[in-house]
């Protein structure tokens with residue numbers, strides 16, 4: 001019997017890499033995202049492609065129903081869809097903050113709710129939630145993003161305890177800096193939310209830093225396949241750990257966050273983002 005996996009956010013980056021690695025490991029893989037046209041190479045590799053917007057109830061329930069109708073089971077759910085709503089808290093509309101939670105946390109939650117009965121019925125399964133090292137520490141201008149990932153961490157810890165009696169494993173993956181479209185999208189959000197505000201200089205510095213992590217030749221980020229491979233390994237492990245830190249910076253940065261007092265850590269990340277010397281622009285006379 002072939003095991004079945006669903007990967008969300010599979011139209012690029014970590015999700016696409018995980019879908020390929022799971023397929024190589026022998027799973028029937030459903031790769032899901034909004035931009036189905038971006039997934040033609042996955043389709044050519046024998047991966048089933050689904051259109052999915054994790055913020056849309058009908059889209060989420062249709063995707064789960066399609067998998068159950070076609071494959072009659074679902075062994076692994078990889079909740080990976082997400083983006084980085086970076087920006088200044090003062091100027092980011094609350095609607096954008098809500099959207100960040102809709103995608104990164106509520107989308108993951110709704111999909112999980114629909115998949116759990118299927119896993120319980122078949123006697124077990126694995127839910128792999130892609131959080132971030134940013135679910136354990138915070139970078140400048142990342143208020144909404146990090147709040148959503150801290151949410152994913154807490155939600156996953158509760159879920160793990162609830163589903164253990166049913167043989168359903170819950171695993172948190174905390175990637176470090178990974179070379180994907182995530183950095184470009186986060187940089188666009190920073191610039192968009194701070195234009196002509198007193199935070200513009202700080203925002204530009206942070207945006208440059210985020211965009212660098214997406215450049216093809218960057219040495220400040222790992223290849224998404226590092227995370228894809230880890231996800232495929234977790235999916236095949238009978239007793240996986242509760243958390244996996246993968247990719248550049250994840251383990252040392254989480255360790256430093258644990259070790260250092262708040263202000264020392266603030267100073268370290270502000271320096272890393274090049275915003276430590278910035279001062280507020282002069283106030284109008």
Ligand code: NDP
Nearest residue numbers: 009011012013014034035053054081082132178180181182
């Ligand atoms: P990408 O931008 O390359 O991929 C993000 C994926 O999420 C895309 O496939 C996108 O597909 C999908 N997505 C976004 N919004 C929605 C939505 N509403 N419904 C369905 N799918 C959606 O970034 P990554 O691969 O890097 O990101 C994957 C995960 O890894 C995210 O949760 C991210 O926060 C996390 N992460 C990334 C890190 C990094 O440095 N890159 C570090 C730590 C964590 P589409 O737009 O087609 O729907």
